[in-house]
Structure formats: structure tokens, C-alpha cells
Amino acid sequence: MTMTCQTAQSSLLDLHFSTLDGAERDALEAHLGGCPGCVTQFLALKRACDEGERASAPSSAVAARVHRTAVLAMRASPSRWERPVALALAAMLTLVAMSAVGQLSHLPPRVVGH
Ligand SMILES: [Zn+2]
Secondary structure (H helix, E strand, O other), rough: OOOOOHHHHHHHHHHOOOOOHHHHHHHHHHHOOOHHHHHHHHHHHHHHHHHHOOOOOOOOHHHHHHHHHHHHHHHOOOOOOOHHHHHHHHHHHHHHHHHHHHHHHHOOOOOOOO
16 A cells, blocks of 8 residues: 555654554555655654643743644645645644643732732
């Protein structure tokens, strides 16, 4: 079973999160075995995900801005602006935003005045 780079790259997130079934995973891993370009994509995606999980809390303004950027990227990406890349970007930004929300929820409530 052959797989195009486009198909492979649209499944990289699923591979990272182990949500592929056996046959899909085998096909994707077979593709990665012979396609350095997709391996590079996959490693970049993994790194982005790991950094998103480890990220120190960005300010809520930054989180709002990256969220808006992700929405714009998704809207501005028909088939031409590689959708897998947009999806990976959106997923990465979502992780960063989620980690920001998680960090913020651990902060003490902001005290204004006395
Ligand atoms: Zn490929």
C-alpha cells in the first residue's frame, strides 16, 4: 500500500497521539521509512508538541494572539496552503494555549486594590 506525502503528513498528528489503527500506522511508518521529508515534518511536529507541553505560561494576550493566528491560518488555507501544515500549526497552538490556560488556573486570583 503506497501513501502520498500529503496523506502521510495529514496523519502525522494521529501517529504522534497514537490514534491510528494498526493498518494505517503500518502504512504511515512504511512511508516514513522511505521519505526523509515526512520524517522531518514528523520530528518537527513532535518537537512542537513537546515544547507546547513544556512551555512556560505565555501571557493571556499572547495566547489570544496565537489562537487568532491559528484561526486565520485555518481560514486562509484552502488546499493550496498545505492543510496538514495548517492543522499541525493549529494543533501546536492549541497545545500552547491549553498549557497557558492550565498554568493560569494555578495562579492565585488577581487581587485588585485592597
Ligand atoms: Zn512523504
